Amino acid sequence: MVWFDICAAADLQPDSGVCALVQGQQIALFYMTATESVYAVHNFDPFGQANVLARGLIGDLDGQPMVASPLYKHHFNLKTGVCLEDGGVHIPVYPVRVDNARVYVGMPE
């Protein structure tokens, strides 16, 4: 696991998403203020086949933090990447760390 410094914590959008480019990968970063959590998932919506997840609405369903794709509204669990409508589909998830007001994302070596 290698940690990459992505942006300032202040660059995150409260209760919303931004997209970062990490090692050529598009990573969607979500900041949920209620739980002070930051989640990182891949930005690509496997159903809509487009890089849009960072622009989806976030929230929770059944206690699971989720993002709803803006294209066809599929929900993805932000912790596991599993699609709530189709358990056979999941998107990559990445570990996130906030240190000294900087946001770091972990990528496999």
Next chain:
Amino acid sequence: MKQTLVVIGNGMVGQHFLAGLVASPEKDQYDIVTFCEEPRPAYDRVHLSEFFAGKTAEDLSLVPEGFFATHGITLHLGDRAASIDRDQKIVTSAKGVSIRYDKLVLATGSYPFVPPVPGHDRKNCLVYRTIEDLEAMTVAAKTGKIGTVVGGGLLGLEAAKALKDLGLETHVVEFAPRLMAVQIDEAGGAMLRRKIEALGVTVHTGKNTSQITDGETCVNKMCFADGEELETDVVLFSAGIRPRDDLARSCGLELGQRGGIVIDNQCKTSDPDIYAIGECALWNGMIFGLVAPGYAMARTVIADLTGTAGSFTGADMSTKLKLMGVDVASIGDAHAKTQGAMVFTYQNGASEVYKRLVVSEDKKRLLGAVLVGDATEYGTLLQYCQNGIELPENPDALILPRRDDEAAPGLGPDALPTSAQICSCYEVSKGAICSAIAAGCTTVNALKAETKAGTGCGGCVPLLKSVLNCELAKQGYEVNTDLCEHFAYTRQDLYNVIMVEGVKTFGELLAKHGKGAGCEICKPAVASILASYWNDYVLKTEHLSLQDTNDTFLANMQKDGTYSVVPRIPGGEISPDMLIVLGQVGKKYKLYTKITGGQRVDLFGARVEQLPTIWKELVDAGFESGHAYGKSLRTVKSCVGSTWCRYGVDDSVGLAIELENRYKGLRSPHKIKFAVSGCTRECAEAQGKDVGVIATENGWSLYVCGNGGMKPRHADLFATGLDRQTLIQYIDRFLIFYVRTADRLQRTSVWMENMEGGLAYLKSVVIDDKLGLCAELEQQMAHVVDTYQCEWKTTIEDENKLKRFRHFINSDQADDNVVFVEERGQIRPANGEERKHFKMLEVA
């Protein structure tokens, strides 16, 4: 001290009895012993022919693994009960086992009737009853080519299917002049015959077999009383059943004149300690050759043994089955034997469907029915018949084919009384099914497991499903008025809460009245309410995270993640200079351009990072946001009106521009479209809009709640002869009343259709001020109009807001997944194949 209960026979009914008894609270009162003559315990005889379609004896078994051991039942398998000593109360088996009983249940079943014609016991002359019979058929079929079934009843046709499945040329020989003479009438029998012959089975009716002898080309030859002959290798007797009453006869129990063990309403024989159930029993002079009445008898005996009241009072002989792929059903008095019965018949020669209704003299009750070729109405008709439900005025509508635009006159599950029996095999009522659904069964399989309904013959499964769907819809309707899991309120409730408590943010509302973190349902819904009530800038920090991507980026996301841009062109009126600006912007940013249905121009293919610069140019030229991205007022379409048109009565373009500028930016439960026509020729199509205005000699006519789209609705005339001021007053009130009271994503058309009192009520609120709300509604609209701002203008002036309009937070690169190709001189998103091609070029 336990009593000993002996059950003779482990067929379907015997097994049903055992399963019911061990599930009853009295099971510990008895030591249970059962004799089973066959080498295997109970199996499903109803579906016997599936043995030839690949099912094994195990598949057909009705006994759960370990059943006898688990319940401490002593099973004597392959051992026939040979005698009963009623004085000593002892049963003795063929193998010499003797058991003393306290209570005895005879479930000996029946045997196939074989007509005593000379030669009936020749080689390959078989019957169709047990798995051993099937095995004998299989052997006989291996060396033969032709098979013949004697008997054209229900079982006979099943047997014919078995022969056909074995690959034999198949004949059916019936003594009566038609097939299934017991269940269906002459015309139905004729239709059935045609259909079965079309499947390659030769049917001979009115044939009396006189003898079976050596064949010339086949093993056997059947000779008929009329002198004709039929060469056949296999002869399968299926000419009815006879009760197995030999055991009862030898111990002196009372029998019917033509056989059958006489039973009373408690299924007791002439010996009070001996019961008889199933096909061996004769009740009220009748033998019941179906499984459901046998099951009912089994339940009666259990009730009697356990001291609960219960009696067998006859059974419905209605049946529905698929015979060689042909649907056949018979209900109640199929032959119209009831005094005064009337008959309705529908026959379609082309599609080979025959339907017959037998109706009471007063046409109010269904007495019976016959269906051949199409039995979809079976469930409905059976309910009419069994529950005495009053028939519709024209009963024939129940069997006549429906054209596409007609609703099914069928009996909705809602019309059935709670007591209606849905599953007659297991006597499950609608009430029992509804309770199971209320207790959490939400699928047909769960219902089957819980109530056993639908697990017998399976004929009631479609009805079961419709009861389930109906109940779920009802529950759903009651439960799902909640906006989502985060708010146990309707949108209308939340609107009132926000107004009364003066709530200004989603966070405040969630803290006071909701739970969790919100979702893509409640966030935009609340954002819309807040916007229409307070009319704040939608990208204000506290509202930003509530907006759908379209509202967040003030543009419409397309399939590839790019956006389209739609500037407002009020009333569709645009100067050449402004058109040129659109052209220049489109050209500069290489956008795809298209004229919309709302009389404006849509520019497609803008990347998120291009939106601010595109809009800067548009705003500088004098354009405003078109709100095509919002659930809000979209366009006011107009015809050219009296200014230019020869027929124009009033200035439709002028009014359209005024209306569009007044209501632009109003956030609402769904999008809103207007149109204004300058005369009754209606070129602007105002009667298909949420708000439509048409000029007349006497003033403006206002139409409301029209819709195009998926479910078009013609608008309703709301008021006529209006001057401009009154017109606007009515529209103000109408719109705010809609915004306040509609459900999320509910267009005005559906809102009105669901409104109690409908158009008249809406008029009383908006025109007569029935609720005393009009001043408040106008005031709210005045606030929205006064606080209007062009969202794009505000956004491009705010450096902070513009930060979001980048694809990456940490890079200026663009999304490399966005690829365009050219078509008809403009761009379009590349499809999957084209995208792959470009990727390869890049790598190379």
